[in-house]
Amino acid sequence: MRAIYKVADIMGLGFHSLVVHLARSALTALGIVFAVWSVIAMLAINEGFSRKAQETLRELGSDNIIIESRKPADTQAKASAQDGGALTYGLKHVDVTRLRDNIPGVQQCVTVHRTLKHGYRPGRVLTVSVIATEPTYQQVARTDVIAGRFLSASDVLRTKPYCVVTQSLSRRFFAYEDPIGQVIRLANEPFTVVGVLARLPRALAGEGGDSGAHVLIPITTGRKRFGEYTVMFGTGGGTSELVEVSQVILQMASERDVVHGAQIARNLLNRFHETDDFDITVPLELIEQAEKQRALWNRMFLIIASVSLIVGGIGIMNIMLASVTERTREIGVRRALGAKRRDIVTQFLVESITLTTVGGLLGIGVGMVVPKLVAGMLEIQASVSPTMILLPLGMAIAVGLVAGLYPALRAARLDPIVALRHE
DSSP states (O other): OHHHHHHHHHHHHHHHHHHHTHHHHHHHHHHHHHHHHHHHHHHHHHHHHHHHHHHHHHHTOTTEEEEEEOOOOHHHHHHHHTTTSOEEOSBOHHHHHHHHHHSTTEEEEEEEEEEEEEEEETTEEEEEEEEEEOTTHHHHHTOOEEEEOOOOHHHHHTTOOEEEEEHHHHHHHHTTSOOTTOEEEETTEEEEEEEEESOOOHHHHOSOSSTTOEEEEEHHHHHHHHOSEEEEEETTEEEEEEOSBSEEEEEESSTHHHHHHHHHHHHHHHHHOSSOOEEEEOHHHHHHHHHHHHHHHHHHHHHHHHHHHHHHHHHHHHHHHHHHHHTHHHHHHHHHTTOOHHHHHHHHHHHHHHHHHHHHHHHHHHHHHHHHHHHHHHTOOOOOOHHHHHHHHHHHHHHHHHHHHHHHHHHHTSOHHHHHHOO
């Protein structure tokens, strides 16, 4: 019990000294407050950005390999157009066969052909992105049908004039009407709506068209009604392009097969394509890269926080050294009354650790609020985890311990007689 009372007495003296010099204590702890809340805010915002990026990438499927036709450079495009024929580039049907037959672990191989068409409804005209694809597209794109159904194998086999629209396009074309069974015209070709999709991942939907305006049709119907040529008219005349396959999505049996399959796909396409007219996207690689970037930024933020805390620790050490000088006579009296050196060390360590602990707790309070405000402005979801709270608080307490150690030892080494004579 005596030891407990002694510890309580020492801690009480430490707290009393801080309260007596309240303004100085508050200003000293302010550096710790800023260091702690800034690192919490930076880590939380970085985590929010990282999660949003990874969610976007996971929508593409970590087991997918996405191969996209890409228009060659302007110089190559002009040279090809001058030959008098259509500019031909990108993936071909034979490429799809090679990829499907030579890459091990392929579960699904989905072919996509995209083109832009004018979509007509009474009183409404929109430029829509027409995606001609297969029934397995829904599975590899991981998209949900919220009304009706998706395209079926029978639709493809019988080249049915059916279509599935995105929810965004459905609202713009049909407002609050039930779109199922309604007819829309694509380049004056009638198509019956059989389903509505929630949304499409942007990387799979492609560019072009009004935002979110996508129509999916059977790939056989697309070839029969629209062909594979895209004709564009401008002020200087018209140009035509021939793209047999706009996109190929390979769904692999497991994530282990993805990286190896992507390398085989690159080698195959490079062997048979003279120009660089395709892009290969591997969501798994992008997810891993995003995770590495997140970890790198977190380390950088911790280094910045460490520097801020060290600066705050220097301020605490300076204040504690000044406090030792001011309280030399008090230290002499305590030593004369029987206080041991370790009691003096403990008293000053309690003061420095209390300063950083209070500063750290206040910093946590501010650090919980700031990320929410920033996340609201940036329209992201900042994520604060227990590690983000405990790590900077632990660092602050450690800084207080280290910063107070030298002043505490200096106070403990004072000769009691010399201290009593100090004015």
